[in-house]
Amino acid sequence: MYAQLVKTAGTGVKTREEMSDDERNFQDRVDRDEKIEPKDWMPDDYRATLIRQIGQHAHSEIVGQLPEGNWITRAPTLERKAILLAKVQDEAGHGLYLYCAAETLGVTRDELTEELLSGRMKYSSIFNYPTLNWADIGAVGWLVDGAAIMNQVPLQRTSYGPYSRAMIRICKEESFHQRQGYDIMMKMAQGSDAQRKMAQDALNRFWYPSLMMFGPSDKDSVHSAQSLAWKIKIDTNDELRQRFVDQTVPQAKYLGLTIPDEHLKWNEERGAHDFSEPDWTEFFNVIKGKGPCNVDRMEARVAAWEDGAWVRDGLLAHARKTSAARTAAE
Amino acid sequence: MSKEWPLWEVFIRGQHGLNHRHVGSLHAPDAEMAIKNARDVYTRRNEGVSIWVVEAVHIAASSPEEKGPLYEPSNSKVYRHPTFFDIPEDVGHM
Numbered sequence: 001m002y003a004q005l006v007k008t009a010g011t012g013v014k015t016r017e018e019m020s021d022d023e024r025n026f027q028d029r030v031d032r033d034e035k036i037e038p039k040d041w042m043p044d045d046y047r048a049t050l051i052r053q054i055g056q057h058a059h060s061e062i063v064g065q066l067p068e069g070n071w072i073t074r075a076p077t078l079e080r081k082a083i084l085l086a087k088v089q090d091e092a093g094h095g096l097y098l099y100c101a102a103e104t105l106g107v108t109r110d111e112l113t114e115e116l117l118s119g120r121m122k123y124s125s126i127f128n129y130p131t132l133n134w135a136d137i138g139a140v141g142w143l144v145d146g147a148a149i150m151n152q153v154p155l156q157r158t159s160y161g162p163y164s165r166a167m168i169r170i171c172k173e174e175s176f177h178q179r180q181g182y183d184i185m186m187k188m189a190q191g192s193d194a195q196r197k198m199a200q201d202a203l204n205r206f207w208y209p210s211l212m213m214f215g216p217s218d219k220d221s222v223h224s225a226q227s228l229a230w231k232i233k234i235d236t237n238d239e240l241r242q243r244f245v246d247q248t249v250p251q252a253k254y255l256g257l258t259i260p261d262e263h264l265k266w267n268e269e270r271g272a273h274d275f276s277e278p279d280w281t282e283f284f285n286v287i288k289g290k291g292p293c294n295v296d297r298m299e300a301r302v303a304a305w306e307d308g309a310w311v312r313d314g315l316l317a318h319a320r321k322t323s324a325a326r327t328a329a330e
Numbered sequence: 331m332s333k334e335w336p337l338w339e340v341f342i343r344g345q346h347g348l349n350h351r352h353v354g355s356l357h358a359p360d361a362e363m364a365i366k367n368a369r370d371v372y373t374r375r376n377e378g379v380s381i382w383v384v385e386a387v388h389i390a391a392s393s394p395e396e397k398g399p400l401y402e403p404s405n406s407k408v409y410r411h412p413t414f415f416d417i418p419e420d421v422g423h424m
Binding site: 037039040041086089090093096097100103108109110165166169173312313315316318319322323 | 333334335337354355356357359360363370371374375391393394
């Protein structure tokens with residue numbers, strides 16, 4: 001999930017008696033699957049939680065360009081390079097769709113950027129892992145984008161109109177990302193021994209961090225219960241993780257690769273795979289800034305923002321000057 | 331004065347002569363850059379043949395509270411729909 005550990009504002013789900021008239025009308029609209037639009041009345045906590053969630057999602061798309069951007073200059077063929085370039089450009093676009101959706105809730109783009117750069121807002125833990133070789137680019141597309149799709153497809157039905165519309169656009173484009181990743185994995189897995197080893201190594205390193213993308217179990221969380229009631233969260237983290245594992249196991253099998261989990265097995269009774277939990281201590285460390293690449297990622301974002309300041313200011317000054325000259329001429 | 335680029339709403343006309351349709355928004359310093367950015371952000375897969383951009387502050391919008399007075403009057407005018415009229419089958423397609 002691109003938005004992990006989003007803290008839901010408020011104290012949990014209210015009973016109908018505890019709700020004000022406005023809150024009751026609002027909840028009824030959500031229950032009827034009506035979309036909530038920017039100018040509609042909404043509880044302050046719904047607005048605050050959505051800004052956090054969409055903001056974190058947008059930041060993840062933007063920071064998510066870095067591990068893959070790392071390989072644009074080193075892609076093995078011109079075709080792979082063009083494909084990767086298009087994918088990374090898509091991620092930038094996805095970040096922009098989401099920032100715009102967040103802005104409809106009354107936060108500005110600069111505020112969101114500053115929250116990211118100051119570390120007050122987070123991005124997905126997955127982007128704090130390095131991409132060490134070309135097989136990692138395959139694994140990222142296959143697993144990381146695969147996990148993102150698992151989370152984003154249900155969010156197309158989220159209650160907030162602008163967020164839902166952004167998710168629909170994103171999902172349309174995201175499938176290409178996963179397939180290009182799997183395509184790289186197929187080439188590697190069917191290649192030489194050395195290539196197959198690289199593919200297996202990439203799977204070994206990205207498997208558990210991908211499972212962490214969905215966040216820790218939240219089936220007993222009052223905050224998640226509120227987000228589910230507001231339909232800004234559609235499934236629990238465990239449901240999404242299970243779906244991801246069940247979908248990925250046969251894909252790994254086709255590649256002839258082994259998922260690095262000795263406890264992974266089909267459970268006939270549940271009709272689903274049993275699997276090992278990732279190391280949640282590692283997850284919380286990465287979230288706190290102690291992952292392998294946290295410092296690099298933030299430095300890259302801060303440098304992009306600061307080095308681009310003169311361009312932003314220059315273009316704005318030019319626009320104001322031309323507009324003033326035009327007004328004077330009229 | 332704010333240093334943030336203004337917000338523009340983007341409208342794209344797809345193929346086959348359909349109307350321009352709102353697709354989202356973006357920030358840009360001026361109209362020319364807004365169109366260039368809209369090309370990159372909203373037409374990466376041949377989504378359009380024409381782009382309109384309008385600075386968001388110039389859009390006037392109805393408010394949700396006006397829903398009743400604005401749209402209820404048409405609720406009672408069912409005769410505006412062709413299905414209101416029963417035409418005998420013998421008449422044929424109309």
